[in-house]
Amino acid sequence: MQLKQDFFEQLSGFYSQVFPLGISNPHWLAWSQDAANLIAIEKPSDALLQGLSGNAQIADASYYAQVYSGHQFGGYSPQLGDGRSIILGEAIGPQGAWDVALKGGGPTPYSRHGDGRAVMRSAVREFLISEALHQLHVPTTRALAVIGSDLPVWRETQETAAITVRLAKSHIRFGHFEFFCHSERGAPDKLKQLVNFTIKQHYPDLSCDAAGYKAWFTQVVRDTAKMIAHWQAIGFAHGVMNTDNMSILGDSFDFGPFAFLDTFKEDFICNHSDPEGRYAFSQQPGIGLWNLQRLAQALAPIIASDDLIAALNQYQVELVQQYLRLMRAKLGMAVSPAKATSPEAESNKGLTDTELDNSDLELIGGFTMLMEGNHLDYTNSLRSFGQLDPHTKHSSLRDDFIDVNGFDNWFEAYQKRLGHIHDVEQWQGQRNSVNPKYILRNYLAQEAIVAVEEGNLTPLHELQQVLQKPFDEQPEFDDFAKRPPDWGQGLIMSCSS
Numbered sequence: 427m428q429l430k431q432d433f434f435e436q437l438s439g440f441y442s443q444v445f446p447l448g449i450s451n452p453h454w455l456a457w458s459q460d461a462a463n464l465i466a467i468e469k470p471s472d473a474l475l476q477g478l479s480g481n482a483q484i485a486d487a488s489y490y491a492q493v494y495s496g497h498q499f500g501g502y503s504p505q506l507g508d509g510r511s512i513i514l515g516e517a518i519g520p521q522g523a524w525d526v527a528l529k530g531g532g533p534t535p536y537s538r539h540g541d542g543r544a545v546m547r548s549a550v551r552e553f554l555i556s557e558a559l560h561q562l563h564v565p566t567t568r569a570l571a572v573i574g575s576d577l578p579v580w581r582e583t584q585e586t587a588a589i590t591v592r593l594a595k596s597h598i599r600f601g602h603f604e605f606f607c608h609s610e611r612g613a614p615d616k617l618k619q620l621v622n623f624t625i626k627q628h629y630p631d632l633s634c635d636a637a638g639y640k641a642w643f644t645q646v647v648r649d650t651a652k653m654i655a656h657w658q659a660i661g662f663a664h665g666v667m668n669t670d671n672m673s674i675l676g677d678s679f680d681f682g683p684f685a686f687l688d689t690f691k692e693d694f695i696c697n698h699s700d701p702e703g704r705y706a707f708s709q710q711p712g713i714g715l716w717n718l719q720r721l722a723q724a725l726a727p728i729i730a731s732d733d734l735i736a737a738l739n740q741y742q743v744e745l746v747q748q749y750l751r752l753m754r755a756k757l758g759m760a761v762s763p764a765k766a767t768s769p770e771a772e773s774n775k776g777l778t779d780t781e782l783d784n785s786d787l788e789l790i791g792g793f794t795m796l797m798e799g800n801h802l803d804y805t806n807s808l809r810s811f812g813q814l815d816p817h818t819k820h821s822s823l824r825d826d827f828i829d830v831n832g833f834d835n836w837f838e839a840y841q842k843r844l845g846h847i848h849d850v851e852q853w854q855g856q857r858n859s860v861n862p863k864y865i866l867r868n869y870l871a872q873e874a875i876v877a878v879e880e881g882n883l884t885p886l887h888e889l890q891q892v893l894q895k896p897f898d899e900q901p902e903f904d905d906f907a908k909r910p911p912d913w914g915q916g917l918i919m920s921c922s923s
């Protein structure tokens with residue numbers, strides 16, 4: 427692993443140097459070669475295991491914990507910082523550099539009352555979801571490995587510590603800007619330094635002046651909207667959208683009590699510690715904007731308010747367009763014939779773009795409402811479109827509905843929207859390439875974790891394998907695509923990790 431130290435060298439005063447605390451009996455619980463390739467690591471080795479567990483020093487690593495703050499569940503926490511994540515530096519890979527962080531690597535000056543550790547179940551979940559989201563084309567941080575240990579840690583009961591080795595293009599969060607805005611009122615030198623660093627590292631085409639700042643913040647707004655559109659389309663609930671968990675690059679970040687929807691439920695709450703549903707599935711788009719508004723406030727000392735507002739105004743437009751793009755692909759609805767190569771959708775001729783957008787949103791919303799009313803599985807229902815002949819009324823999808831009339835009414839409007847499909851087989855294949863068969867259902871993660879506790883890594887490795895190709899039929903793993911058993915339906919997790 428070849429490391430460089432741009433953040434460490436250019437931003438002193440933005441972190442504390444801290445060395446990871448060694449851990450007893452480290453061993454690989456899981457390894458992602460796909461992630462390893464990003465930083466040119468050919469295979470796991472014993473030397474790497476010792477280094478990434480904190481038992482031996484890695485050459486060129488700097489070891490630091492970043493300082494940030496953030497809005498947590500709506501309230502401002504003036505000082506957070508990496509309490510259990512220690513960054514080694516930026517590993518150089520064939521397509522760019524990736525921060526390497528040991529999440530659960532030991533206490534730091536920002537640990538407050540925490541022990542600096544992560545428990546095995548949360549480390550495994552973070553690993554699995556990072557790699558799974560990537561395969562689903564959702565922007566995300568990545569995970570190289572999970573390292574297990576013998577170290578006992580105390581949560582509600584005694585558990586065992588583990589480390590997730592996280593790769594991120596950047597660990598800079600909205601909360602970084604909030605921290606430096608609030609800690610240096612009146613002389614925003616560090617805030618400016620951080621913005622300039624972010625732009626130079628990640629937006630090399632932009633300048634570090636007023637025009638560049640405006641373009642940069644606009645891009646942050648767009649990237650955040652795009653990430654959330656992906657979550658809504660794939661049926662992913664993050665669970666803890668605090669501003670310290672929002673990456674400035676619009677990558678899904680910090681995976682705790684997340685969940686995919688099993689049965690579609692718009693107001694699904696996946697976080698046991700969120701009884702009010704602040705971060706419910708349906709709230710995510712609104713919270714994304716709220717978080718961006720907090721970021722805009724933090725940037726106000728250096729970016730003109732008109733520019734910030736203009737950028738924020740693009741959020742909803744971008745989110746809706748991205749969501750429409752993803753859902754149209756899932757349902758096989760080609761865009762307006764005026765613009766599209768497909769001449770199929772006869773009924774839409776003459777509609778303006780906005781009218782078509784609105785009628786498509788209505789059609790999509792109609793389908794999710796039907797799913798909710800009929801207690802249908804979100805992922806499996808969408809996957810059924812890969813077997814659907816849009817010209818035929820009867821289908822396995824229709825058979826799933828109790829409210830058949832409701833479905834028929836919807837289907838009629840949908841058929842009209844689609845028009846004639848020339849090559850149904852090709853159309854079905856396209857649906858299968860965007861509607862996954864396999865997602866990381868909470869109960870699957872739970873089963874794999876219980877097996878790890880019993881010393882059996884096979885279910886974890888099988889799950890990792892199946893999630894690497896979520897759109898492919900993998901008949902030997904058909905069971906992984908089933909709806910959860912009763913005990914695993916809508917399983918929600920606590921924040922303790």
Ligand SMILES: Nc1ncnc2c1ncn2[C@@H]1O[C@H](COP(=O)(O)OP(=O)(O)OP(=O)(O)O)[C@@H](O)[C@H]1O
Binds near residue numbers: 506509510538540543
């Ligand atoms: N066991 C722990 N020991 C020390 N600090 C902790 C611990 N758990 C959480 N924290 C700190 O509490 C804050 C909020 O935690 P949160 O769960 O959002 O982050 P995290 O999962 O620890 O890490 P990250 O955001 O880097 O993925 C963070 O500053 C985090 O570092």
Ligand SMILES: [Mg+2]
Binds near residue numbers: 670
């Ligand atoms: Mg966090």
